[in-house]
Amino acid sequence: MTEQFTCKTLLATYSSNKIVLYGPISKTICIKKGTVNYYIHIEQCISRTIKIESSKDVTVFTLNAILTKIERLLMIFDGFFIPITSLKFTNSIIYSNHKLDLCGINLKSTRLSYFESADFVLNRNNQLIEFEKVLTPEVFEKWEQLLDSLDIVHQVYLYALSNSTMPVDIKCSFLIETAEPLIEILQEQIKSFKPFSEKEEKSLRKCLDILISKYGKEIFKKEITLYKDEFLKTLVRTRVRIMHIKKNQNKYYLNGSESLIYISKISLMYRKVIFTLLKIPENLYNSNLLKYVNILNNLNSTVEHFLVTLSNEKKGKHKYKHKYRRKQKNMA
Helix, strand or coil: CCCEEEEEEEEECCCCCCCEEEEEEEEEEEEECCCEEEEEEEEEEEEEEEEEEEEEEEEEHHHHHHHHHHHHHHHHCCCCCCEEEEEECCCCCCHHHHHHHHHHHHHCCCCCCCHCHHHHHCCCCCCCCCCHCCCHHHHHHHHHHHHHHHCHHHHHHHHHCCHCCHHHHHHHHHHHHHHHHHHHHHEEEEEEECCCCCCCCCCCHHHHHHHHHHHHCCCCCHHHHHHHHHHHHHHHHHHHHHCCCCCCCCCCCHHHHHHHHHHHHHHHHHHHHHHHCCCCCHCCCCCHHHHHHHHHCCCHHHHHHHHHHHHHHHCCCCCHHHHHHHCCCCCC
């Protein structure tokens, strides 16, 4: 599609048979880019619609770019993407509705795969914030700036939570890897944030330690209260095994079922970092976050069994550790 089709209105609809959205909700914000005003209307009750109207004709790509930024922001609040069911462009002074319909069909069919969330995150308990309480033009502007800073880090995060066929241990390893760039972004965004002394080594383990100490104490409370060192080592080994293609490691790393839990937990910490950078008050989401952490901690006794493994790791009972691993169903 080389021709720059223009219009004033985009309408996207979303629904899922796995999630019933709360409502009725209606939210409108106005953002300005140059001489153009964009009015973003979000309606929600069971399903969701997002309508973007511009004050003058702009390209369909411009409208679609604003849409995907809104979608990614809502995903941080919700914890997942709601499947898109239709994408339509209308209200052009030049182009027919037929041509605009073809634009919508084309752009919908070429959306990146991370816009389809994995089943394990499609959970109402994963919704930490009701978007209508925090979505403002100022928050959207901060989000646009933050997306530029996050760059590929946020794409890695989204693919780790997507419905891709990538094995869960690989997804988990990619999420663990985001700790280092997140620390760098926090240093850039928060001038008072000084995690390292001048001569201190900036290792992955140290970055994980700092992030968990500042943003994940409640999320990883069970793991770090008694077994902090063993837990951090396990996360690092999990990443090393995948990123450096280390076979036959004689030390413990996350198996498939554990990877699913820690994808979810690391995702919660990542979102808390984003909320902090967007200056969203903690009291708006903390109770929902703790509720979901409790659910994850009690899901299929995975965390309970993992803590037993960390305990034996701490005691140096390596034979038990490897025997236990063989009994686990590796979902990777």
